[in-house]
Amino acid sequence: MTQIPSKARVVIIGGGISGCSVAYHLAKLGWTDILLLERKQLTCGTTWHAAGLVGQLRGSQNMTRLAKYSADLYVKLEEETGIATGMRQNGSITVALTEERREEIYRQATLARAFDVDVQEVSASDVKGMYPHLNIADVVGAVHLPRDGQCDPANIAMALAKGARMGGATIVENVKVTAVHDRDGRVTGVSWQQGEEQGTIETDLVVNCGGMWGRDLAARSGVTLPLHACEHFYIVTEAIPDLQRLPVLRVPDECAYYKEDAGKMLLGAFEPKAKPWGMDGIREDFCFDQLPEDFEHFEPILEKAVRRMPMLETAGIHTFFNGPESFTPDDRYYLGEAPQLQGYWVAAGYNSIGIVSSGGAGFALAQWMNDGEPPFDLWEVDIRRAQPFQRNRRYLKERVTETLGLLYADHFPFRQVETARGVRRSPLHAHLAERGAVFGEVAGWERANWFARDGQEREYRYSWKRQNWFENQREEHLAVRNGVGLFDMTSFGKIRIEGRDALAFLQRVCANQMDVAPGRIVYTQMLNARGGIESDLTVTRLSETAFLAVVPGATLQRDLAWLRRHLGSEEFVVMTDVTAAEAVLVLMGPKAREVIARVSPQDFSNEAFPFGTAQEIEIGMGLARAHRVTYVGELGWELYVSSDQAAHVFEAIEEAGAASGLKLCGLHTLDSCRIEKAFRHFGHDITDEDHVLEAGLGFAVKTAKGEFVGRDAVLRKRDAGLERRLLQFRLRDPEPLIVHNEGIVRDGRMISFVTSGNYGHHLGGAVGLGYVPCRGESEDDILSSRYEIEIAGERFAADVSLRPMYDPKAERTRL
Incomplete structure (x- = not known):
């Protein structure tokens, strides 16, 4: 029996392909004292029965980068370790x-x-x-x-495990982790049990690679890891005579994939409504187990498969397999350090793409742990996107019935999930619903995306062309540009930062000048050491020692974690999430002043209430804090109202706005207005990988104020020059749509991709943002080229600008 050490630099929990990959890559970085503990035997959870598909193209640049890394790694692992991986690049076809x-x-x-x-x-x-x-x-x-392919998942994991051992890692099977210990907010050790033996390992770092066991393990440490197992089905035929080697085949319209292996065919399914499993926990002896067959559940897939591939009608079924796999609420896995506990890392929840993901995920996590920052933008799989309520098991059970099937569903733009809805609602939700709101969901928040007219159906009709709400958005958009619109933005994340050292702390973590008079609003970014953008936010100084940071609802947990991580032990600062305490009504448009003046006695003139300031106001019969800022590029105010008064204030504004043609507006309109103004969207246009100067946000960086996180990187970039610039594009043809990830073509050569897009109803065409390489080029050089946007293989001419195409001098916001 392998001796279990009393100390380790890192303890990895779980011996599937994910845990083995993390151990392998940490060893490659020269780490020693790596200990991997597996409750039963390596690969015995999900890895052993995975289909082993290796598809390199994912939905974003960095997820594709990680999948390509996995494919390249698996090709060379056999030579390195001597273990056959079954990896062959036989290609793939999607029909x-x-x-x-x-x-x-x-x-x-x-x-x-x-x-x-x-x-x-x-x-x-x-x-x-x-x-x-x-x-x-x-x-x-x-x-x-x-260059896509397939592999033997169990052997890939074994090869990674052997490679990790060759690098000095210790891997011990049949050891159950019973507890992760912590003190003062960080990991201190791990308790284990092996038969009758028990012990504790001193360590500062754990990595939860526990797969479908990972959620409950994390919960015991107060860590949110929202995942739930589902039953996953495939059949393997008897040997088919003269069956040649074939590419992997995907027929998503029939929820099916096919893989030839050793003269047999494997048919797998991602059915539209999945079967959650393990709601009451997973039995202690579960190891290389199969779940009961459910042929009735699989039969609709098989019927279509026989029509698609008639030879299956006469092929005997060798294996009908049903095994559990973990799925997450948004079909993306989790990577990174948990915000609730320092030193507690996660690599889990792979949504049936664990084989192609784990090689790259292990590499990325190891680099992150080694360097203290991710190697590139990993926000879409960052554990910090998880919301605390998502650990609720009923919520997870309902949601994963849908997310499994979404893997092969049409990935239409603006597609909304249908299950486990209504968890987080604004105080105005019922008011908006009565007035025709069609809701979407972000971070659990129900948000009005668009408003249906009387008699119009209140649901999405999805398409890659103009969807059924396109004209609704146009009317809302033009109301904001020419009249006045009202949005409910209660989902904004709101963080109160206060205390003796609040100013000094914010000066250090924010790039802009934060030492402003009370009542001033500062638009700023929090940067990392590379000058990349960790957060895009506004900070309002409420008093000498109190500030309010406003962030996107989806990034609240990430932003809180970043702030807490940078707080010094000697600094007296208290940070409080006050999101639920205040509703936010956003009144925007050239007629916003006349509307608000009808419900409030305050002076809203430019002289009395200038742009970039906040004041407490009387409104209706209540009180609010009015912030004069904008994300749509028009005159307006964000009104922060105590949740108990929100309905009253809404009704007062609605009544006062009737004479001015006030129109209720949704999030689709907010986005189409901001894209015309080239306002950046965090997670798409700006990420922790994007340098603040190359993103065109240098105006919000004040290096003269003194030291702050990222200052040196800003100064270096200023000296060296920009390597790329974020440009705005507008298609000349008014018909096509830009969503994101379309190709950017410069002088006939594809050079980049669109980071975000929407339809510019005022500008008269689809508008997008995207980075263009520009090393050594002047602005005239960049703008003198011929640009096109490639959409589904077709190219469309585009106008391009470095400055907002709508109101480039920002005169509208100061009407």
Whole structure:
């Protein structure tokens, strides 16, 4: 029996492919005293029964980067470790059976080219040539990725484990972690049990790679890790005579994937409504176990598969497999340090793409742990996006019935989840619903995305073209530009920062000058040491020692964690999440002043209430704090109202606004207005990987104020010059739509991709933002080129600007 040490630099919990990958990559970085503990045997949870598909193209640049890394790693692992991995790059084909799906996969092909992934759009007859057994009668399009492949998942994990041992890591099986200990907010050790033996390991770092056990393990330490197991089905046929090697085939319109392996066919499914499993916990002896067959559940997939591949009708079924896999509320896995406990790291919740993800995820997490910051932007899989309420098991059970199927559903823009809704609601939710609001969900918040007219259906009709709410958005948008609109933005994250050292603390973590008079509002970023943007926020100075930071609702947990991480032990600062305490009504448009003047006796003139200031006001029969700022580029105020008074204030504004044509507006309109103004959106246009100067936000950086996090990186970039710039694009053709991830083509060559987009109803065309390489170029050089945007393989001419195309001098906000 391997001796379990009493101390370790890091303890990795879980011996699936994820844990083995983390151990392997930490060892590659030269870490010693790495200890991996597995409750039973390596790979015995989910890894051993995974299908082993290795598809390199993911939904974003960095997720694609990690998947490509995995594929490259798995190719060379066998030579390094001597363990056969079964990795072969036999390619993959995705076929479309509808015009909407063809649009989606052709958009993915454009994205692949932008990410330098080998891809070809192919015809149905080309597919037949590569897959002779396939019925192509209704195939309308396909894409082929020749460097995709498949592997033996268990052997990949074993090879990673061997590589980790070769680097000095210790891996011990049949050891259950019973507790993670902490003191003063950070990890101090791990308790374990092996048979009758028990012990404790002293360590500062743990990595929860516990898969479907990970949620309950994390909960015992107060860490939120929202995932839930679902049953996942596939069948393997008997050997089929003369079956040649074939690419992996995906038919998402039939919820199916196919893999040839050793002369047999594997058919797997991502059915629209999944079966959650393990609601009451997972039994102690669960190890290499299968779940009961449910042929009735799988039968609809199989019926379509037999029509798609007629040879399956006569092929015998060798294996009907049902095994559990972990799924998350948003179909993205979790990576990073938990915000609730320092030293508690996570790599779990892979949503059935754990094999292709784990190689890259292990690399990224190891680099993050080693360097103290991620190697590149990992926000979409960052554990800090998880909301505390999402650990609720009923919520998870309901949500994962949907998220499994969403993997192969049409990935339409603006698609909304349908399950586990209504958890977080504004005090105005019922008012908005009565007035036609159609809601979307972000971070659990129900938010009005658009408002239906009387008699209009209140639901989405999804498409890659103009959706059923396009005209609603246009009317709302033009109301904001020409009249006045009212938004409910209660979902803003609100953090009160106060105490003796609050100013000094904010001066250190924010790039702008924070030493302003009480009542002033400062737009700023929090930067990392590379000059990348960790947070995009406004901070209002309420008094000499009190400030209010306002952040996007989706990033609240991340921003709180960043602030707490940078608070010195000797600093007297208290940070409080006050999000639920105040509703936020946003009144915007050239007629905003006349409306607010009808419900408040305050003077709202430019002289008495200048842009970038906040005042307490009387409004209706209540009180509010009015902030004169804007995210739509118009005159207006954000009104912060105590939640108990929100309904009254809403009603007072609605009544007062009737004479001015006040229109209720949704989040789609907020986004279309901000894109016309080229206002950046965190997580799309600006991330921790994007330098604040290259993002065009240097005006909010004040290096002369003294030291702050990221200052040196800003000064270095100023000296060295910019390597890329964030540009605004508008299509000349008014018909096509830009969402994000479309290709940017400069003088005939694809150079980048669109980071965010929407329709500019005032500008008269689709508008997007995106970075363009510009090393050594002047602004005239950048703007003198010919630009196009590639959408699903078709290119459209675009106008380009370094300054906002709408109101470039920001005169509208100071009307």
